[in-house]
Amino acid sequence: MICHTDGLVLRGFRMSESSKVVVLFSRDYGKLRLVAKGARRPKSKFGASLEPMTWGRYVFYRQDNRELQILSEGDIAHAFEPVKQHYGRMAAGSAICEFLDHITEDEDRNPLLFSIALEAMRWVGSIAEIALDVPVWYFQIRAAGAVGYRPHMSGCVQCGARLQRHRLGFSPGLGGTLCDKHAGVGMRVQFETVNFMAHLQVGRPDRIDLSLLRGVNRAEVTRILRAFFDQHIESRYRPKALDFFERLRAAEPALPYGAGIQDL
Template sequence: MAIVRDEAIVLARTRFGETSLLVTLFTRASGPLRFLAKGARRPKSRFGNCLEPTNHVLAVYYRKEGRDLHLLSEAELLAGFGGLRASLLRLAYGYAIIDGLVGLKREETPAGGLFGLALEAFRDFESRREDLLEPAFWGFLLGALAEAGYRPELGRCAQCGRPAPVRGARFDPRAGGLVCSEHAAGGLVLSEETVRILRELASGAPPSVPLSARAAAEGREALRRFLEEHDLGRAPFRSLDLLAPKG
């Protein structure tokens, strides 16, 4: 049984027994791992308030090779990102980032890049204007997809490699991104605004203007279908769907 000291992001927690917690952490070195935090629910627990989702902690744990559950010994709070809890909208995006980490991490993907992107996003979302949170989340998701090896093709046709048009563009998740007119039999029609915004965000540029209702709908559907097509699930949008008005 190895003793490990590593940074981690708290993903989830559930009650276990009378006084303990089952905790899922996204560790910088190994990605998501599950832990038993003994006595974490006691009033004077050594874990304090460290084990809240989105918290950035320094964890000390016993890793049991070949086991799915490990033992959490200590946790020191490094950042609590309290600004995410200032509104339901900010908190929903915090959970969407968590869902993105879970969905995009694969065995062969190093965890460090995704870990760093998530911390940057948490800091950004604490104070960014609320009408810019949606495109900022797209930027995080596009960066995370690239880090995980699933970068959508937004500059050239994903089928033939020719420059992809801006006007009348189609996004084909199965092909891997935008497609030219000769390969546009399927896919989603995207407006010029949506294509421009996706390209800017994929380049790492921060969002500067709010999305129109059309661009918001198109971009979210394109990213959602891309995730589903590549078996990455729709989890990153699950928390945001809870905020959508019921028809």
């Protein structure tokens, strides 16, 4: 059967001297593994459409019970060039693609997740460099919701109480934030951090108020998300691109979000 779909290229592997396998997250068929014959040749008809972090329109021959489908055509819809042409943005985009690859099963259709991924990639390309972590956090948090394990951040996951400023916790196992009374069973977290993470759950990138970043502890967000996904995703997840991105961010001078916030 000939199939047409939009998709985001997550990564590619060399298959032979001239061909490669592409992992595509498609809007209509979920994650696909596609063989692109001749894609490594200089005059390949696929051109740049199979580069990671490319949103394109693809045609492939689909056959049931076959792990690898045959890719026939690829046409670029959006190459996300601002992401690919900047070292830090490329690292952020790679972390998003890796996470998307990891949290999805083959051929499990999820158009909402697809549109969240495109939103996040666009945002990586446009956001101020100082806040480059935010689209990655946004994608992780919203993608978790789209695949069914949204972290509970709007109140205490134990008793439902409103979160107070002075003492908060987060429990990866229980899947959310904890109030003053129950914070003892979780990791200690700051109100600003939790508040911003909860804010990321509710809206599209253009509705995110980056002034809420003031006071957010970057390392704490990373620690919370790591602990949460370690708990809820199969334990074999060893993120390489996310590690790369976080090392890159950690190597930069400590960014006091408050200092550059007016420029966002």
